Amino acid sequence: MIDLLALCAFNAAYAHAIDNDQLEKWPDFFTEDCLYRITSADNEREGLPAGIVYADSRAMLQDRIAALREANIYERQSYRHLLGMPLVIASDSDTATACTPFMVARIMLHGETRLFATGEYRDRFVRREGQLLLAERVAVCDSTVTDTLLALPL
Amino acid sequence: MIDLLALCAFNAAYAHAIDNDQLEKWPDFFTEDCLYRITSADNEREGLPAGIVYADSRAMLQDRIAALREANIYERQSYRHLLGMPLVIASDSDTATACTPFMVARIMLHGETRLFATGEYRDRFVRREGQLLLAERVAVCDSTVTDTLLALPL
Amino acid sequence: MIDLLALCAFNAAYAHAIDNDQLEKWPDFFTEDCLYRITSADNEREGLPAGIVYADSRAMLQDRIAALREANIYERQSYRHLLGMPLVIASDSDTATACTPFMVARIMLHGETRLFATGEYRDRFVRREGQLLLAERVAVCDSTVTDTLLALPL
Numbered sequence: 510m511i512d513l514l515a516l517c518a519f520n521a522a523y524a525h526a527i528d529n530d531q532l533e534k535w536p537d538f539f540t541e542d543c544l545y546r547i548t549s550a551d552n553e554r555e556g557l558p559a560g561i562v563y564a565d566s567r568a569m570l571q572d573r574i575a576a577l578r579e580a581n582i583y584e585r586q587s588y589r590h591l592l593g594m595p596l597v598i599a600s601d602s603d604t605a606t607a608c609t610p611f612m613v614a615r616i617m618l619h620g621e622t623r624l625f626a627t628g629e630y631r632d633r634f635v636r637r638e639g640q641l642l643l644a645e646r647v648a649v650c651d652s653t654v655t656d657t658l659l660a661l662p663l
Numbered sequence: 664m665i666d667l668l669a670l671c672a673f674n675a676a677y678a679h680a681i682d683n684d685q686l687e688k689w690p691d692f693f694t695e696d697c698l699y700r701i702t703s704a705d706n707e708r709e710g711l712p713a714g715i716v717y718a719d720s721r722a723m724l725q726d727r728i729a730a731l732r733e734a735n736i737y738e739r740q741s742y743r744h745l746l747g748m749p750l751v752i753a754s755d756s757d758t759a760t761a762c763t764p765f766m767v768a769r770i771m772l773h774g775e776t777r778l779f780a781t782g783e784y785r786d787r788f789v790r791r792e793g794q795l796l797l798a799e800r801v802a803v804c805d806s807t808v809t810d811t812l813l814a815l816p817l
Numbered sequence: 818m819i820d821l822l823a824l825c826a827f828n829a830a831y832a833h834a835i836d837n838d839q840l841e842k843w844p845d846f847f848t849e850d851c852l853y854r855i856t857s858a859d860n861e862r863e864g865l866p867a868g869i870v871y872a873d874s875r876a877m878l879q880d881r882i883a884a885l886r887e888a889n890i891y892e893r894q895s896y897r898h899l900l901g902m903p904l905v906i907a908s909d910s911d912t913a914t915a916c917t918p919f920m921v922a923r924i925m926l927h928g929e930t931r932l933f934a935t936g937e938y939r940d941r942f943v944r945r946e947g948q949l950l951l952a953e954r955v956a957v958c959d960s961t962v963t964d965t966l967l968a969l970p971l
Binding site for chain 3: 520529587614616621623
C-alpha cells in the first residue's frame, strides 16, 4: 500500500522544486501520459473543462517550463507552497488517490508577499518501477479570479 | 496509543469537509457530548469564558449548520484550512490531547482571498468504538478581532 | 535513522514555543555551539554572509530573547508559524539535514493579521543524549524586504 508518509515526502519534494527555481525537475514528478490541470472549484463543480491550464503529457509540461524560462517571468517572482496533509481516498500497492490542500504565496523579489492561491490538489498517484509518480494532478483553486496571474506551476 | 499520523489523518478529513462545503459532515467529527469553542488567545489567557462561539453537544453543532444553510451565507464564501502537525501533549490507547496550529483563508467566490484567522486548536480526542472523535476542540484565535467575520466553522 | 515524523514533532514543538510566547524555551531547541541565521534567498544564492540575524551559540540566542523581553516588543505582536513537511536530504542514526518550508503570519494584538514571512529552514539536526537538537538552522526568507520588521524568532 502507498502510505501517507510516502505521499507527504513526494509533495515536499514537488513543492521544493518549484519554490527553489528548479523548474526543470517539475515534469519528472509526472508520468509520461499524465494529466495536469489547473481549474477553479466553481468550474469543477459545474463539470466545465479545465479553465486555466491544461496538459496531457509530460512533454507538454516540459514545453511549459521552456516557455517560462524563455519569457524570463520566473526571475521576477517566486512562489512558496504550503501543503497540508493528504486526505487519502483510496490506496493499494501501486496506486493512490488523495486530496491535498494548498496555500501558495507569491513573492515579488523586491516587493510584497501575497497569499496568491488556495485550493486543493486532486491527485492520482501510481508507482512505476518503484517510483511514485503523478498520473493526474488537478489543482482546484478556491477562487475564480486567480487565472490571469498564473505563471509558475501550482 | 493514538499516534501522530492518526491525528493528522483526522484533521485532514475535518478540514476537507468544511472547505469542500460538506458542512453536514462536520458534527460527526465530535462526540455527542462534545465541547466546541472559538475564542481568542487573549480571552483564553485571562480565563474568560468563550467569546465567539460556544457549543456543548453535537446537536448544537448540527443546529449551527442548519442555521448557516438557511442563511445561505455559506454560498458566498469558502474557507481553506491549512493545518500544521499536531503537537501531542499526552496520548494513551483511547485518548489524546494535542495542539494543532491553523491558518484559515477566506475566499469570496468572485473576489479576494484573505488570510482570515490564525491560531491553534487545543484538542482532546477519544476513541469510541474504534473511531477517533473530538471530545473537545477549542479554536484559539491569535487575534482578538476575528469574531465579527466568523460564519463557517473553524 | 532520524525519521520524518521525529523531525515533524520537533518542528511542531519549536513553532509552538515561539507562537505561544514561551520564548525562553526557544534556545533549548539548539545545541550549545549552534549556528542560527536569518537571511534572504537572494543573499544566500549569491553567497553573501547572513543579512538579518546571526548567532553562533545557544548563549547568543538566550541573549536575544532577554533583549526582546526587555524591549517588551513581544507583547504587542505574535507570530503564527505554519510549517510544511520536511524534505529530508540526508539522514543517519544521529544526524539529519532537511529543508522545511514555512509561512509565518504576524498578528498585531488588536489589529491586523498579515502574511509576514515565507521561506524555508535549511537545517542540520543532531541527536545528543537521545534528544534531537538543531546544530544549524538557516531561515532563508523568500523576500528581501522582511528584515526591518523582524522581532520574534523565525
